[in-house]
Amino acid sequence: MARLLTPLLFLILIIIAWLSLTFGSTSVSVIGGLIDWLNGEQTQAALIIGEIRLPRTLLALTVGAALGLSGAALQGLLRNPLAEPGLVGASQGAALGAATVFYFGLFAGFGTLATAVAGLLGAFAALLFMLLLAGSGRPALVIMAGLAISTVAGAALAVVLNFAPNPYAMQELVFWLLGSVSNRGLDSLYILAPALLIGAALILSQRRLLAALSLGEEVAESMGLSVRNGSRLTVLGAACLVGSSVSVAGAIGFVGLLVPHMLRPFVGHRPDRLLIPAALLGAILVCVADIAVRGMPPGRELKLGVLTSLIGAPFFVWLVWKERRRWL
Amino acid sequence: MALISIDNLTVEQRLKGVSLELQRGELLGLIGANGAGKSTLLHAIAGLHKSMGSIKIEGDPINFLPSHERARIVGIQPQAVSSAWSLTVADIVALGRMPWGDEDEGAIERAIERTGVSKFRDRNIDHLSGGERARVWLARVLAGEPQALLVDEPIASLDIHYQLAVMEVLKDYSREDNGVIVAIHDLSLAARFCDRLCLLDNGKMIALGTPKEVLTEELLCHAYGVPVDIELERDPPVVLPR
Numbered sequence: 001m002a003r004l005l006t007p008l009l010f011l012i013l014i015i016i017a018w019l020s021l022t023f024g025s026t027s028v029s030v031i032g033g034l035i036d037w038l039n040g041e042q043t044q045a046a047l048i049i050g051e052i053r054l055p056r057t058l059l060a061l062t063v064g065a066a067l068g069l070s071g072a073a074l075q076g077l078l079r080n081p082l083a084e085p086g087l088v089g090a091s092q093g094a095a096l097g098a099a100t101v102f103y104f105g106l107f108a109g110f111g112t113l114a115t116a117v118a119g120l121l122g123a124f125a126a127l128l129f130m131l132l133l134a135g136s137g138r139p140a141l142v143i144m145a146g147l148a149i150s151t152v153a154g155a156a157l158a159v160v161l162n163f164a165p166n167p168y169a170m171q172e173l174v175f176w177l178l179g180s181v182s183n184r185g186l187d188s189l190y191i192l193a194p195a196l197l198i199g200a201a202l203i204l205s206q207r208r209l210l211a212a213l214s215l216g217e218e219v220a221e222s223m224g225l226s227v228r229n230g231s232r233l234t235v236l237g238a239a240c241l242v243g244s245s246v247s248v249a250g251a252i253g254f255v256g257l258l259v260p261h262m263l264r265p266f267v268g269h270r271p272d273r274l275l276i277p278a279a280l281l282g283a284i285l286v287c288v289a290d291i292a293v294r295g296m297p298p299g300r301e302l303k304l305g306v307l308t309s310l311i312g313a314p315f316f317v318w319l320v321w322k323e324r325r326r327w328l
Numbered sequence: 329m330a331l332i333s334i335d336n337l338t339v340e341q342r343l344k345g346v347s348l349e350l351q352r353g354e355l356l357g358l359i360g361a362n363g364a365g366k367s368t369l370l371h372a373i374a375g376l377h378k379s380m381g382s383i384k385i386e387g388d389p390i391n392f393l394p395s396h397e398r399a400r401i402v403g404i405q406p407q408a409v410s411s412a413w414s415l416t417v418a419d420i421v422a423l424g425r426m427p428w429g430d431e432d433e434g435a436i437e438r439a440i441e442r443t444g445v446s447k448f449r450d451r452n453i454d455h456l457s458g459g460e461r462a463r464v465w466l467a468r469v470l471a472g473e474p475q476a477l478l479v480d481e482p483i484a485s486l487d488i489h490y491q492l493a494v495m496e497v498l499k500d501y502s503r504e505d506n507g508v509i510v511a512i513h514d515l516s517l518a519a520r521f522c523d524r525l526c527l528l529d530n531g532k533m534i535a536l537g538t539p540k541e542v543l544t545e546e547l548l549c550h551a552y553g554v555p556v557d558i559e560l561e562r563d564p565p566v567v568l569p570r
């Protein structure tokens with residue numbers, strides 16, 4: 001089962017990606033559209049597939065993969081099944097970083113990369129503060145520290161919103177924060193794809209550490225692994241993933257929480273074997289959720305991040321309930 | 329040459345100038361009251377604590393060894409281990425191969441065999457009893473086949489059957505030309521299984537020698553603050569608080 005999982009998820013991902021390209025208000029030939037677009041022809045199919053659906057699909061897949069992978073990595077590193085980019089403060093940190101750049105035009109030298117860089121810095125700073133606050137060990141403290149950091153970042157974000165130069169800018173920012181992969185264009189991929197590769201490389205380089213950490217920091221250290229360096233690299237990798245995806249697509253919550261839980265029974269609960277399947281399932285889920293968003297009746301669009309929260313939040317409540325029973 | 333030689337080992341506020349040698353084929357018991365420095369000493373030998381003084385493995389100073397090479401020679405089973413995830417017993421034992429970077433089936437099988445966990449090798453750790461778990465943790469560290477095995481209170485909270493089973497495993501392992509140090513609270517079992525004992529008190533070593541030399545009323549009363557009855561001539565030997 002465990003061996004078949006990754007190929008199986010990959011197959012589903014291809015099918016979902018195809019569905020996502022096919023699905024829309026106008027019916028067009030996907031292959032024809034792709035060929036026309038690649039040849040630079042200005043047909044209707046080329047425009048719809050190449051300029052609208054392809055970027056949207058690729059973006060949903062990369063954002064989902066980044067969130068799924070970062071969730072699996074953070075849960076493994078912190079030895080906590082509730083660790084999730086949103087719950088440990090990383091998403092809020094990234095949102096604060098990106099929002100600040102929106103307003104104050106910082107990092108102008110980076111051009112379009114500015115929000116991504118700020119998102120990454122924000123996510124990294126939030127995770128770093130969270131780890132400092134929680135100290136090592138105590139899994140319960142991680143969530144409390146994450147909550148504290150989220151609150152601080154949330155307050156700072158509220159200040160940014162409060163001093164928004166005009167109502168239109170504020171509305172734009174709020175909609176961006178709700179999370180969506182529509183109307184982003186292929187340029188966003190120039191930020192996301194390298195961030196996904198770097199983040200994944202950093203995290204995968206530490207998969208032995210994640211496996212060893214199942215038995216605690218002392219055991220991992222005693223087996224010759226450097227817990228301190230490895231944790232830093234994993235946190236940096238997770239910050240890369242969360243920072244870039246939040247800066248491009250806003251906050252898409254609960255994917256990082258849900259995905260590792262759904263997969264754990266199929267990989268023998270091993271945190272190291274969870275990573276790649278988590279990236280694949282994250283990509284699948286976000287892409288499916290985006291198809292669902294597009295399938296809603298026209299009018300006011302339901303944002304992707306709102307949909308994932310609506311599905312994910314009850315799941316979180318259920319997890320807390322399950323944990324509670326464990327301690328009773 | 330001694331497998332491990334420790335000279336004037338000091339850990340800030342916890343250990344003061346401990347010197348001892350561990351020979352191959354020896355089971356050395358580490359005894360002393362709570363907070364005497366037993367765990368600190370084991371952690372320092374395994375490189376988990378910063379320490380001053382010298383630790384040599386077969387004559388080579390330990391700080392010159394890269395951490396994974398140190399981990400191949402010195403294996404430690406810390407006190408109170410738990411698994412964050414519901415891993416299978418076989419996967420947990422296989423983690424013990426990490427210092428070697430392989431999944432040597434032979435070594436894993438031997439560790440599973442030695443500790444008698446083969447019956448539940450495919451079960452998840454959270455479905456096992458405390459006694460079964462204790463043997464799994466031991467199998468994990470044995471899978472690395474360390475020449476120097478350090479075990480921190482492996483029999484605390486086990487029933488007498490498992491206490492004996494674990495001590496037998498440690499004794500057998502030491503007889504295969506390995507050195508074993510075990511921190512232990514049960515003085516009767518220490519007297520019964522250990523070749524030598526090291527008595528710590530407040531971070532200082534106050535006695536080192538055979539059970540007969542160390543388990544005296546005077547030394548134990550000093551270290552634990554309670555009078556004890558000692559009958560080492562009996563088989564098995566008995567040491568109990570009066």
